[in-house]
Amino acid sequence: MTATSKTVPASAATGVGKAGGPPTGKPGAGRPSPGRGKRPGTDHPLTPLLWLGPALLLIAGVVLWPVVEMVLTSVREVSRAGVIRGWAGLENFEALFDEPDLVPVLIRTLIWVVGVVGVTLLISLGLAQLLNARFPGRKLVRWAMIVPWAASVVMTAIVWRWILDFFHGMGNTILLDLGLIDAPRDWLGEPGLAWLWLMWVAVFVSLPFTTYVLLAGLQTIPGDVYEAAQVDGASRWRTYRTITLPLLKPAVLVATVINVINVFNSFPIIWAMTRGGPGHDTDTTTTFMFKLLRLDKEVGQSAAMAVLNFLMIVVMVLFYLKAVRWKEVD
Amino acid sequence: MRAHPIRTAVIAALAWLVAFFVLAPYLYMFVTALKPRSEVFTFPQGYLPETWQWSNFVEVWDRIPLFEYLRNTLIIAGLSTVLAVAVALPAAYYTARRRFRGRRAFLLLVLVTQMFAPTALVIGIFREMKVLGLTDTYLALILTNAGFNLAFSIWILHAYFSSIPVELEEAALLDGCGRLAALAKVTLPLAVPGVITAVIFTFIAAWNEFIVALTLTTDADTQPLTVGITSFIGEYQVQWQYLFAASLVAVVPVVVLFAFIERYLVSGLTAGSIKG
Numbered sequence: 164m165t166a167t168s169k170t171v172p173a174s175a176a177t178g179v180g181k182a183g184g185p186p187t188g189k190p191g192a193g194r195p196s197p198g199r200g201k202r203p204g205t206d207h208p209l210t211p212l213l214w215l216g217p218a219l220l221l222i223a224g225v226v227l228w229p230v231v232e233m234v235l236t237s238v239r240e241v242s243r244a245g246v247i248r249g250w251a252g253l254e255n256f257e258a259l260f261d262e263p264d265l266v267p268v269l270i271r272t273l274i275w276v277v278g279v280v281g282v283t284l285l286i287s288l289g290l291a292q293l294l295n296a297r298f299p300g301r302k303l304v305r306w307a308m309i310v311p312w313a314a315s316v317v318m319t320a321i322v323w324r325w326i327l328d329f330f331h332g333m334g335n336t337i338l339l340d341l342g343l344i345d346a347p348r349d350w351l352g353e354p355g356l357a358w359l360w361l362m363w364v365a366v367f368v369s370l371p372f373t374t375y376v377l378l379a380g381l382q383t384i385p386g387d388v389y390e391a392a393q394v395d396g397a398s399r400w401r402t403y404r405t406i407t408l409p410l411l412k413p414a415v416l417v418a419t420v421i422n423v424i425n426v427f428n429s430f431p432i433i434w435a436m437t438r439g440g441p442g443h444d445t446d447t448t449t450t451f452m453f454k455l456l457r458l459d460k461e462v463g464q465s466a467a468m469a470v471l472n473f474l475m476i477v478v479m480v481l482f483y484l485k486a487v488r489w490k491e492v493d
Numbered sequence: 494m495r496a497h498p499i500r501t502a503v504i505a506a507l508a509w510l511v512a513f514f515v516l517a518p519y520l521y522m523f524v525t526a527l528k529p530r531s532e533v534f535t536f537p538q539g540y541l542p543e544t545w546q547w548s549n550f551v552e553v554w555d556r557i558p559l560f561e562y563l564r565n566t567l568i569i570a571g572l573s574t575v576l577a578v579a580v581a582l583p584a585a586y587y588t589a590r591r592r593f594r595g596r597r598a599f600l601l602l603v604l605v606t607q608m609f610a611p612t613a614l615v616i617g618i619f620r621e622m623k624v625l626g627l628t629d630t631y632l633a634l635i636l637t638n639a640g641f642n643l644a645f646s647i648w649i650l651h652a653y654f655s656s657i658p659v660e661l662e663e664a665a666l667l668d669g670c671g672r673l674a675a676l677a678k679v680t681l682p683l684a685v686p687g688v689i690t691a692v693i694f695t696f697i698a699a700w701n702e703f704i705v706a707l708t709l710t711t712d713a714d715t716q717p718l719t720v721g722i723t724s725f726i727g728e729y730q731v732q733w734q735y736l737f738a739a740s741l742v743a744v745v746p747v748v749v750l751f752a753f754i755e756r757y758l759v760s761g762l763t764a765g766s767i768k769g
Contacts, residue, residue: 299501308512466617476608480609
């Protein structure tokens, strides 16, 4: 998902755009000690290709080919019908950088990622703690927590759009009945308000995956650590700050990086709720790219935007590899 | 830790409140799906239907090509899952059991592809499928879903295979089993929880996939449910009651599926080694 997705894991995750979160962590937990598989003469040097071949083929055909195709398209002149007319050099990039909407969209993307991931993490830390405590009905509450992860992000975004509907939404009914507003408001019609609601929905769909990763992290902390703290007479908050949080750091790190990538790629929420409108006022780079492709039919420019997007993701992936300490994995 | 009754009560109340807030949008989805048209388009919106229009769930099949959308989603998600797991199994097994040149490079490639969501590459995917003449086909969506979820399957299966002692297989080999028989009879059954997790995650990711399907399909013959349903929004007047009835048909099975693997979820995420 994404996610959640990934894998989730993620998202599946993904949560999140990718509702099934992506996987977390590094390979080889509990792998046999190095050298165990080195029985001389067991495998022909080409044998690995037999086992890995199908996977390599699929990755090359579905993931690497599009990367190449995308880069090629970004330096070509493509007609509105999608026919390639020739090389364009960097013209597509120049045209993209001349778009007056580009800079605001980039800034908004940054706010989107930092804001959504930050708030998600804060809430999830609390929720993980809550779901780790013992109380009657814990299983049911945990199950409820999964629902936004399993329910598609598209459907969740659509129901929020309906809740926030100006004329017929339940949101206005509830807020009027509670006396919090005097007159119904058009939540998704005003750019500033719409933006806040979009961010809220993005947090809402990211919570389950994040909470579960942190919950998994909490469960790896042995109970005797806490007993020792209790013997020392440490307060609950102090125990949390000096013991739980540091031990939770790896989980927080992984959750952060995966969320950053999922939220950055998140497309359906904005698309289903506002289509990035009014104008480009609630666009992020992904919806902007899609509009260039589908509405403006500027294929080359859209590809240039995609390359820019891709470069930003590469930077994030490098951070991810650092976070899971790839180099330390043998 | 000590369980103080008042403390437990407060925690329980808080947790139940959270559960309610999380479920509320979906409850509202359900309530809207049961309202007659006249109650959907009123102001202010009523909390509960005055007339419970259960027939919406029957009529929706005529109003929207729901059967086609569901069929498409099932075919695409089902075959994507089969393909991804079938391809992931040998790769995960081999990298867990053997040391060979390029093993590290392969695992790095897997890790990196995991980070590239189809969203970022959608234009490349679109151009590729155009070249291959695969737009508006199941095959394009199946390959894409399988390819982008492959990494997770390899990852989780790799972790499971690694945790199964080699000695078990070696014992089977001594008993006269062939290499593949040992794999099929000893190792694979032990890795079943990993396979289940991989299957369900891939299936759900494919079930929920949106942007590639939105880009590559244009009509109800191949469009999955996610895209089909959203195409109804933005039209002159959205028939919300039908839209949500259809959404529930899609959402409920997946939620039930997810509830089944809840116990694998935490262990699966841990097996992915968050232990750091």
